[in-house]
Amino acid sequence: MEQYVVRTLSTELQTGTLNIESLDLSHNRIDDRGTKSLSLGLQEMSNLEQLDLSYNNITDRGAGYLGQAKMWMQNVTYLDLSHNEIGNKGAKSLNEGMGTISKLEHFNLGHNKIGDDGLVSLSEGFRRMLPCVLTYLDLSHNSINESGKESLMIAMHSMNHLDLSHNQISNFGVERFNIEGVNWEELRHLDLSNNNIDDLGAASLTYGIEKMVKLQHLNLSNNSIADYGAECLSVGMERIGELTHVNLSHNQIGPTGAGHLGEGIKRMYKCKLTDLDLSNNEISDTGAVVFSESFTAGWYCLSRLNLSNNGIGDSEQKLSKAVSRMNELTKLDLSHNNIVTRELKVSVKS
Template sequence: MTGHSEEETTSLSVKEGREKRVSFPPDEEMVSDFVDSRVQLQEADSLSLTDIILAYKQSCEKHQVKPNTKALDQLKQITCVTDRARCFDLSGERLDYCSCESLEEILKSVQFDFISLQGAELEENGASSLLDMFLYYESATHLNVSSNSGMGFSGWLSLSHLLRRSGCLWRLDACNMPMVDYAAQALSKALLTSRLTVLHLENTCLSGKPLFTLVGALKRNIALQELYLSENKLNGYQDSMQLADLLKYNNTLRALDLSNNTTSDSGLEEICDALSFQKTGLRTLILSNNHITHRGMSHLQNVLPHLKTLETLNLGKNNLENRGIHTLKESLMINRSLLQLGLAATGITCEGAVTLAEILAESRQIQRLDVRQNQVLAGGLMALSLALKINRSLIRLDLDQQVKEEKVRCLISVCRKVILNTDGSWVRIENNRDFLSL
């Protein structure tokens, strides 16, 4: 199989110097024909692991490649070919065009929950061929194509078609490769009608025009619920304005990860202004390590009392200091939606911990507070312990592992039961109720 265009038929020269042509029927016929043929094979009892492995080896011989050992080992672990297998992991395996072609004998017989092609050195023809197969056979519900910068135009075109037409694919990971113009356009076109609910685009050089193109499609998307844009050098100016537009016009997103960017205080202002438009949408916002300071908390202060759906806010690794926590104090007391607050490595001392204790004393809903990698010593811990005596919502308090035992006795003394997790967090269990770590 090989790449196709909008007319769903294309001719493409391959390495052997010959042309290979494939024609796809209309999508509804394509899927129904495959399902019918699959059922017939099952009824005929002709699908067995032995047959599939033999067919794959013969295909490898035909295409003059060695059978992939990793693929064979995973095939041998499959217990039922009529249900989706859990995983088909080809990450780190070099898959040239012929290797990709030979895999069709597996894909026509077995479907998977997760297929990983991360770092598989996919070439343009091979990527296009393999992605066409994934569409035709509805091979995966979760696909990882990260770290394949050689997919080329045809590969991205096939990926776009897969995203638009697949009836089962719900998650795509496409990280660690530059989002060049044709890739951004192909992905954005797909997102206009895609059924994807989770999209990972970490470290894809999205800043600037690629983000503009992506947001243009996402403003009209009504399916995507989780978007991960960490490590994209997103700035506090044009990029933050685009993200603000996304939040203004999209009410479907439930989680937005912007960690490890350079949003800064000016970008946070744009995002906070847009959050006021979120009436039924965003529940998780991750802004850790974004060059935000205590000055930016004034923007959050203005919007937090009005947010009705935001449940998780991570501001870790930003230099908020005690002043930033004090700025947020009143708005956090008023807010009734926030369940988890991340403040790790934000420059808080005992003074900031006292402010947090005052917030906890008033809070009826905060369940988790992370204050690791801060200078919270005995005085701050004492304040938190007194707050825990009043608070009945907090389930988990994350503290540094190296906190000395004598400095946390005050914490233990006021809780009916406290457990120290292996990751250094303290979990309180009250009224004989069991709480799972968040």
């Protein structure tokens, strides 16, 4: 979208004659100048509930213009600023306008350039949103590391979807999930994939997971979690009765860790787990045997299991026998292993 078109739209909006509740300007070429023009029109849009400016060229300066146009924020429930170039200064500018927001439920700032300082600013804004009804927050693909997370955790009360994937969060940052007084009871989706979390981080996270009693989706793929981390996570997982999807792919989990995970899942109260991804680990034949020995009644609900690329070969007979007891299984991925097909006998429910 050319900038003069944005100016024309802004002029029309400034007349106050339009009663627009949802405005989608995503996938355009709106830059800071266009955002400045648009912000003038937004000031007259007190009825606006949804604004999508994703996939544009908005930087810190453009975010500043949006933060200054506070009138439009009053009734906004959905705000998408993902896939832009907003950094710490832009996050601070948005924070300055958040005092007028009280209805925001869905906020997407993924794929920007926000770091720890920006996260602190946003968290301050969230805490001024009274009452805070934010349920969906996407901060994936940014540069968040450690220091800002504590402020964010304290600001979370009604959150049910939190995406912090593809950042630089390490063990110290994960510890922030254990802050006393933080209410995680509503969280249903947690994505910490593609960070720098290893065994110690997984152990720290376990204490936080135990408080997430309604958690359904847990994604810790593409980290550096090995056997000890898997053992700790299994303890936390067995206490979550609502867990349905777990992704621990692309880690360093070996035979011992696989065994602990299997036992932990078996002990899950009223197990609802339907999807388990352990692909691209180091489970091997030894781990596959130990893992398969836990396939008892506790696994009756699992419908998708991914064990691809784990160096599994000679254990396929025991594995196939164990899988045959999983009555709800509809998808089994054992690709990129060393399995001899003449020995493998697997019955998967159609």
